[in-house]
Amino acid sequence: MSAGFHTSGGWIEVIAGVMFSGKSEELMRRVRRATIARKRVQVFKSHLDDRYAGLWMVTSHDQRSLEAVPVDSSAQIMQRVDPTAHVIAIDEAQFLDAGVVAVATALAERGRRVIIAGTDTDFRGEPFGAMPQLMAVAETVDKLHAICVLCGNAACRNQRLIDGQPAPYDSPTIMVGAADSYEARCRACHMVPRADAAQGRLL
Numbered sequence: 787m788s789a790g791f792h793t794s795g796g797w798i799e800v801i802a803g804v805m806f807s808g809k810s811e812e813l814m815r816r817v818r819r820a821t822i823a824r825k826r827v828q829v830f831k832s833h834l835d836d837r838y839a840g841l842w843m844v845t846s847h848d849q850r851s852l853e854a855v856p857v858d859s860s861a862q863i864m865q866r867v868d869p870t871a872h873v874i875a876i877d878e879a880q881f882l883d884a885g886v887v888a889v890a891t892a893l894a895e896r897g898r899r900v901i902i903a904g905t906d907t908d909f910r911g912e913p914f915g916a917m918p919q920l921m922a923v924a925e926t927v928d929k930l931h932a933i934c935v936l937c938g939n940a941a942c943r944n945q946r947l948i949d950g951q952p953a954p955y956d957s958p959t960i961m962v963g964a965a966d967s968y969e970a971r972c973r974a975c976h977m978v979p980r981a982d983a984a985q986g987r988l989l
């Protein structure tokens with residue numbers, strides 16, 4: 787959390803950014819430090835993300851992992867929340883429904899520290915799921931950047947590739963189990979072809 791933020795009640799902190807920007811690493815770091823402070827921590831993550839270790843872990847791209855409760859909806863967080871937990875962390879929050887804003891707010895109002903990590907823009911570079919609302923209601927927001935794989939500048943976009951080619955604008959936001967892949971890129975290197983770009987029109 788940002789230095790200088792103090793409160794006696796609960797609060798919401800968001801860790802936003804593109805894939806590979808270190809959100810999971812930062813979430814794990816905060817959870818480890820809360821555990822050292824003898825806080826009880828419960829970690830949730832969206833079911834949709836099952837990279838590497840399977841559904842029960844939060845795993846960063848450097849392969850460190852943490853035990854997590856998989857959920858498909860924000861309602862399941864409320865059902866499964868441990869009433870004795872001081873800190874509630876939610877990873878991959880962009881995949882959850884809009885109810886996650888009310889869930890995070892309710893937990894913070896009950897005095898909990900709520901840590902939310904998520905990708906704030908989709909492959910088109912547009913706001914992703916409830917992340918914009920979560921960033922608005924949070925006490926603190928950290929927006930992390932990756933490194934553009936093409937030019938080495940700070941990357942703020944998720945480049946989706948389908949069969950190695952930039953995915954068109956109208957491909958679905960979430961393609962579970964599809965043969966697509968992602969790269970971190972900067973704004974200038976990010977490519978989202980539009981259907982009628984071939985006709986030379988600028989949309």
Ligand code: ADP
Pocket residue numbers: 803804805806807808809810811812845846847848931932933934935970
């Ligand atoms: P996120 O949760 O934001 O997807 P992770 O915490 O899982 O990110 O992974 C961050 C790690 O990914 C970095 O510390 C680095 O080791 C690795 N990495 C791989 N590709 C890149 C990249 N293009 N830019 C930055 N880090 C990268």
Ligand code: ZN
Pocket residue numbers: 934935936937938939971972973974975976
């Ligand atoms: Zn670039």
